[in-house]
Amino acid sequence: MQKFLITGIVFFYLIASNAASGADPLPVFPRNPSLWINSPPVSTEMFKGKAIMLYFFEEGCPRCLAKWPELMNFSKKLNGEPILFIAVNSGTPRNQLLSYVRTSRINLPILIDEDRSFETACGVPEISLDNIWQLRIITADGKLTTGNVSQLEEVARKALESASWNLDPKEIPASLKNTWVNVEFGNYSAAAKMILKNQTSGKIEVKNAAQKMLEYVNNQLNEELKSANSDLEMEYKWNAFKKYSNILQRFKGYEIPEEVGQNLRTLNADEKIQVELAAQKRFSLAERAFSSRSISSRKKAMIILKKLVLEHPETEAGKKAEAAIEKIEGSSVLK
Incomplete structure (x- = not known):
């Protein structure tokens, strides 16, 4: 599997969202549609009360390639049940992964985790030819658990015990x-x-x-x-x-x-609301700048974040900016 430089917007969104929560949050699904194949973006909020199965895979592994028919048949069995099966690929560029998906005729929702942020957030050891697949479950009550890829149906049954539709x-x-x-x-x-x-x-x-x-x-x-x-x-x-x-x-x-x-x-x-709105607008500006692959644009985003922390540290956006700066400065996204 190809190593890939952190892609900015995924990394930035993950750390900013985690910073806002203040505790050990569930992994944050990316909002960018280009980071999804065969599905629009999803979120844990959408699946509140339902379950999600996350299958992390190594696309360079022959065993993973041979397993797709089984996985797609398994996913069909889940139709009508309050559970979603999502495949996650970490470290591979979109175009390369798209070619793999089309050649293999995979129709499952796939999350493109180019910078491994999602993999890390889920506590998954780096997927490679030495660690070809992993299974994680987000339960209906909002907990992240580990499952066995060789026992998919048993894992699904257990996850469905607490999952339900709001309307039959x-x-x-x-x-x-x-x-x-x-x-x-x-x-x-x-x-x-x-x-x-x-x-x-x-x-x-x-x-x-x-x-x-x-x-x-x-x-x-x-x-x-x-x-x-x-x-x-x-x-x-x-x-x-x-x-x-x-x-x-x-x-x-x-x-x-x-x-x-x-x-x-x-x-x-209210004056305080106006300050919060202005701070949020500046944070969004930094987020857009960080979505660029240009190092100079990302450095400009850092300037915006630091100024935001300096001028409005008490705001929600200021707190997110402070946490984002700490994580960014300890990473390779500005190199």
Whole structure:
């Protein structure tokens, strides 16, 4: 397997996200679509209450190559179950891996871990011809565990013991399956049109399914609103601001209580919120600069980060920047 220089944006996003959490977080899936094959980006938030199996493999190994038919058949058996099988390749450039995937006719979701950040975050010993595959499971209750590649079905059964769908797919008619998928994985705004349209459907099974989905979405909205209101009452204004903003985005298309907009307008006028927003904008600027393979662009990103820490150390972005600087300076990304 080819060694590969750290690619910047993956490394930067991983350490910034981990810094924001303040504890041992689950591995962060990259948001960049170019780091995925056969799948759009996924996240642990999307799979909350569900399980994820992570298969790390060495593409230069004949045994790994011969195992793909078994893995793809195994993945088919998981269809309809609240679990996702993802293959992870560490240390190989996208174009080289794409050629391998096409030649081998692999149809599974594949995460491209060019800089081995994801491999490291999962506690996986470096994949190589001496360590050809590893299995990790993210359980429904948010824990990262180790599995045996030779016992896939047993590992899956155990992972499924605590995993579940929010809404029983057996109660969803075919015409609303895509809508159900969006609801299950938290993409509520994409489901809004079909859910609302079918509230008065002449087909009873369609109407009932649409009503159940609407009830579920409204419950999620109310839970998030309750959390935002609690933060506001506790004077955690920045957390409340982020949660109210998230409600407007995630639940676009549904009936959102007027208090969400009212509280957002009030918070937006707060001086501390303005500082947090300005700091976040500068952090995003550094993130974009760091996505470049140009060393000079990355050095400019470091200047932005250091200035952010100097001027706004108390902000969320300032704390992320401080942690990012520490990790970056101990790496090879600026060389």
